[in-house]
Every structure is written in C-alpha cells, then in structure tokens.
Amino acid sequence: MSVALVGLMVFLAVLFALLAWIGPRRIYWAFGAWAHRDPRANEPSDAAYAIRRFGYFAMSAASVAAAIGIAQWQGLFTPEVVRVRVAVEEAAERMADAVVTGAESTDAKAGRFDSQVRSALLRASPPNLELVATHVSGERYTVTTKAGKHPFCLLVRTTPQYLHLPGPESGTITTSYPKLSASVREGACG
Structure with missing residues (x-):
C-alpha cells in the first residue's frame, strides 16, 4: 500500500512538471479554446498563465515532498x-x-x-x-x-515479584508472580 501511494505521488509530480513544461498557453489552445465562440477574446492573460505555471510547479514540488515523506514514514529508506x-x-x-x-x-x-x-x-x-x-x-x-x-x-528472564495483600485477622497474604525482562x-x- 505504501509503495503504491509513493508511486502515485511520483506520478502526480511528473504529471504536474510535464504540464508546467508544456505551458498553460498550449494547454488552453489544445483543450480549452474550442469551448468559446471567440477563443482569442476569452484567452487568459499572461499573468493568469504565469500563475497557472507556478501552480503546476508548486503541485509538482508538493507531490515530490509527499512521496519522500510517505516513504520515510513507512521506512522505505531504512535498511x-x-x-x-x-x-x-x-x-x-x-x-x-x-x-x-x-x-x-x-x-x-x-x-x-x-x-x-x-x-x-x-x-x-x-x-x-x-x-x-x-x-x-x-x-x-x-x-x-x-x-x-x-x-x-x-x-527472556523472569524475576519473582511479591505482592502483599491484606489477609484475614489483620494479617497479610504474600503472593508472587513472575516479572519478565x-x-x-x-x-x-x-
């Protein structure tokens, strides 16, 4: 399970890095422009493209950090x-x-x-x-x-432990049990 989760995080990191490398402008023209009657009028601004590219890089870095964290937590780096x-x-x-x-x-x-x-x-x-x-x-x-x-x-070693309990007529009853180490x-x- 943990190896699969690490693999998923690495896959997401690669996917987001690929999206950042391709660029939001190409992605818009390849997949989003067709939805508008006038694609040029509805094209996002350069600032919007820059924010999206930064977001892709941030998600890629976060996925890498998550993969490393999960692997460390599960002891995958520990012999x-x-x-x-x-x-x-x-x-x-x-x-x-x-x-x-x-x-x-x-x-x-x-x-x-x-x-x-x-x-x-x-x-x-x-x-x-x-x-x-x-x-x-x-x-x-x-x-x-x-x-x-x-x-x-x-x-495994045992040592006797003694327990003193109140007994009849103001006396005590001593019982023992093994204590393990x-x-x-x-x-x-x-």
Missing part, C-alpha cells in the same frame, strides 16, 4: 536490518509490560513465554515487516524476518 533491530528492541522493552498468568505454555518446543514473545513482536513490528520468533531452548528465541533474514537473539543481541541464539 531492513535496522527496522528488524528496532522492532526486536522495542519488543524486548514491551516484555516488561507482559502479563504473566498461570496460563503460560508448557510445550517444551514452544517455550514457556512463547505467547508473550509473539504478542510483543506483533505490537512492535511496523506494518510492512513480518517477524517470526523461533524457540531455541530455555527462554531463548531467534527472531528473523519471514524470509529468515537478519537474526536476533531474544533472551528481555535482552537482545545480534545473531541467532546458539
């Missing part, structure tokens, strides 16, 4: 490895916000916190970049693009 690194680092930061309940995975192939890793990657990935997390061992996940390029190792290094997990 894929940089976009992967940024997304994986953001996912590692989001792991600290992950909610861990008693429903974490018990499948040894998937990893204990597989759903939290996948959720963090999904939220951190830009729309034009699909990342895949593969459980390696323990809580290590190799993250790559869908094509298997640009691997990063995501290591993650670190990232370049390259596949070994």
Whole structure:
C-alpha cells in the first residue's frame, strides 16, 4: 500500500512538471479554446498563465515532498536490518509490560513465554515487516524476518515479584508472580 501511494505521488509530480513544461498557453489552445465562440477574446492573460505555471510547479514540488515523506514514514529508506533491530528492541522493552498468568505454555518446543514473545513482536513490528520468533531452548528465541533474514537473539528472564495483600485477622497474604525482562543481541541464539 505504501509503495503504491509513493508511486502515485511520483506520478502526480511528473504529471504536474510535464504540464508546467508544456505551458498553460498550449494547454488552453489544445483543450480549452474550442469551448468559446471567440477563443482569442476569452484567452487568459499572461499573468493568469504565469500563475497557472507556478501552480503546476508548486503541485509538482508538493507531490515530490509527499512521496519522500510517505516513504520515510513507512521506512522505505531504512535498511531492513535496522527496522528488524528496532522492532526486536522495542519488543524486548514491551516484555516488561507482559502479563504473566498461570496460563503460560508448557510445550517444551514452544517455550514457556512463547505467547508473550509473539504478542510483543506483533505490537512492535511496523506494518510492512513480518517477524517470526523461533524457540531455541530455555527462554531463548531467534527472531528473523519471514524470509529468515537478519537474526536476533531474544533472551527472556523472569524475576519473582511479591505482592502483599491484606489477609484475614489483620494479617497479610504474600503472593508472587513472575516479572519478565528481555535482552537482545545480534545473531541467532546458539
């Protein structure tokens, strides 16, 4: 979608530049003069032609600026490895916000916190970049693009967090839950 939008903006820039190069006077005589009984009497002034030519150049420049802005916003100028690194680092930061309940995975192939890793990657990935997390061992996940390029190792760690709640007869109940954190290094997990 973003590439198509950039292409449309470039097409409009070329079209407006072409109209400015051809000139408003030629355009009037080619396409507008036939509509008038006396085309010479209804021909726009030199100032009107100059304003139209300036408008064509301005629209061409605005279309170029829009194409560059859209491409920059969508990361089309940023190398894929940089976009992967940024997304994986953001996912590692989001792991600290992950909610861990008693429903974490018990499948040894998937990893204990597989759903939290996948959720963090999904939220951190830009729309034009699909990342895949593969459980390696323990809580290590190799993250790559869908094509298997640009691997990063995501290591998930847990630390127990204790919560003290009021209990019966002025006592307290202490409960613990795992708090996640993650670190990232370049390259596949070994």
